[in-house]
Amino acid sequence: MSRIQPVKHISDPELKNLFIAGEAFMGFLPNDGLLMAHKPKLLKTFFELVKEVYAVGKVDSGLKKLVGHVTSTAAGCRYCAAHTAFAAMKQGVSETKLKEVWNFENATVFDDSEKAALNVALKAGMVPNQVTDADMTELKKYFDEEGVVEIVGVISLFGFLNRWNTTLDTQIEELPQTFYESVKNQNT
Numbered sequence: 001m002s003r004i005q006p007v008k009h010i011s012d013p014e015l016k017n018l019f020i021a022g023e024a025f026m027g028f029l030p031n032d033g034l035l036m037a038h039k040p041k042l043l044k045t046f047f048e049l050v051k052e053v054y055a056v057g058k059v060d061s062g063l064k065k066l067v068g069h070v071t072s073t074a075a076g077c078r079y080c081a082a083h084t085a086f087a088a089m090k091q092g093v094s095e096t097k098l099k100e101v102w103n104f105e106n107a108t109v110f111d112d113s114e115k116a117a118l119n120v121a122l123k124a125g126m127v128p129n130q131v132t133d134a135d136m137t138e139l140k141k142y143f144d145e146e147g148v149v150e151i152v153g154v155i156s157l158f159g160f161l162n163r164w165n166t167t168l169d170t171q172i173e174e175l176p177q178t179f180y181e182s183v184k185n186q187n188t
Contacts, residue, residue: 015037018044031172032165053150058150064154066098066114068080070104071154078172079170082176117143120152121151121155124155
């Protein structure tokens with residue numbers, strides 16, 4: 001059970017539409033959004049940030065989901081780890097990649113650009129941040145500055161969500177929890 005109660009009734013029509021669209025896309029109502037709905041303007045503003053971070057750009061959307069997954073798991077946020085694993089699957093990321101994500105440095109299912117992005121995601125999710133100049137140099141071999149900003153945008157988005165969900169102990173919904181349990185590596 002979360003440390004505060006989710007909003008039970010959404011009266012704001014704009015928020016209702018956000019939740020209807022979110023439920024249609026995700027297959028469930030996200031509890032973190034229902035918690036954030038206590039401050040409707042915060043939720044609306046946050047939703048705009050999410051849309052921009054995940055907008056079509058230079059970085060593959062499946063890789064963005066994996067970056068969020070690695071960042072969240074490194075930060076210890078089970079809620080976001082479950083959500084990002086589920087979202088990656090919905091985005092078409094193979095179950096093999098999801099199962100091998102914690103062996104990304106050696107796994108043949110990841111190319112060098114994915115390995116560079118996942119390395120930065122892992123190190124940026126740690127506290128204190130472990131990203132080095134050498135890590136960024138490696139990342140910039142595969143991504144231009146816009147691509148680097150997209151990757152760091154995903155990492156930063158989950159920096160907020162990881163703190164939000166671990167602090168509020170947001171209850172993980174059944175669908176992402178079940179999927180996450182099926183793919184997570186027991187060493188994570």
